[in-house]
Amino acid sequence: MNENASFLVLFLAPVKEYLEDDHVSEILINGPSQIYIERNGRLEETAAKFSGEAQLKAAAVNIAKSVDRQLDEAHPDLDARLPDGSRVHATIPPISRCGTILSIRKFKKEMLTMEKLEQFGSIPREGVLLLNAIVKLRKNVIVSGGTSSGKTSVLNALSGLIPENDRILVLEDASELQLQQKHCVYFETRKPDKNGQGEFSIRDLVIASLRLRPDRLVIGEIRGGEALDLLQAMNTGHSGSMSTIHANSPIDALSRMETCAIMSGIQLPLSAIRMQVASAINCVVHTMRLPDGSRKIVEIAEVLPLEHGEYRMRTLMQWKTESVAPDGSVTGRFVAGEEPTFRSQAEILHLELPERPS
Ligand SMILES: Nc1ncnc2c1ncn2[C@@H]1O[C@H](COP(=O)(O)OP(=O)(O)OP(=O)(O)O)[C@@H](O)[C@H]1O
Ligand SMILES: [Mg+2]
Structure with missing residues (x-):
């Protein structure tokens, strides 16, 4: 049995088969008799069922107990990382209307590297060259x-391009990242205990980490007010830092950073936040799940200075979908965009870039 699955399997016998199948990355349980999985990138409905709501709820409550958390009427929602690294989210009625809802993101033993992304066709060679220059130029x-x-x-994969002699601090809500460098220090947030005490948020981590002489900060995900602390860190000497944000396009990523910075509660005029975003963020790398379940880097964009208070971006590389077959399979190609502003900087460091379009 897969070691990662052995812990969960105790409570989740009806979906044991999927916990043990390495091609399955997620298990989505929508009440006792509707269970979906994501296998090889695609969602599939399964025939698996729990005997009833009582069995499913007992499984969710036991998972909560096993990580010393509560799942009951007063705490109807659980977001937890299990000791094996799997992420579990559970919600019980009456918050959810069709019984207990459980989603399990299985722990990946091996994270993808840039070479793998290139092999999978998620990024072309030219894109790897651009990203390498972007990371090396901090x-x-x-x-x-x-x-x-x-x-x-x-x-x-991007973090894999950071030079070996930089000191990297990795800050995450739930640890997922596995950097290849030796000089990496990992931190993880802590949720409040049963009495609401002891929380250590990603924001607390960003502030604390700045005292630990980071060359680069790698932050799992920006969701709230920590955006402002990160922007300030990026603008004050911690260049070469990186993070992720939920957004629909590169320009939307900048707006989302802005919204998150406002969530810090620190009163700053919008124009000042916008200036911080535009000067702190140099590049946005946009990812997408295509209809065939594959994932691609669909755009690499550079952030230019604000113009009349509005964001401006330059697309350096883009994926163009040309057709989608009835079974969802996608054909398309990567196309070069505009010239990066950093070509001469890259040349000074002898970093290879895609050829200039003739
Ligand atoms: N280029 C890729 N090719 C194939 N599979 C991929 C690729 N990138 C990611 N995956 C798979 O897709 C799933 C989701 O990936 P990942 O966790 O990186 O996405 P995410 O956008 O960070 O998700 P979330 O929104 O939950 O934070 C994982 O199972 C991962 O292994
Ligand atoms: Mg993620």
């Missing part, structure tokens, strides 16, 4: 995309 990067579009995987 540009600050945000990886954007929708849910499960591959943001964390791309962040992990």
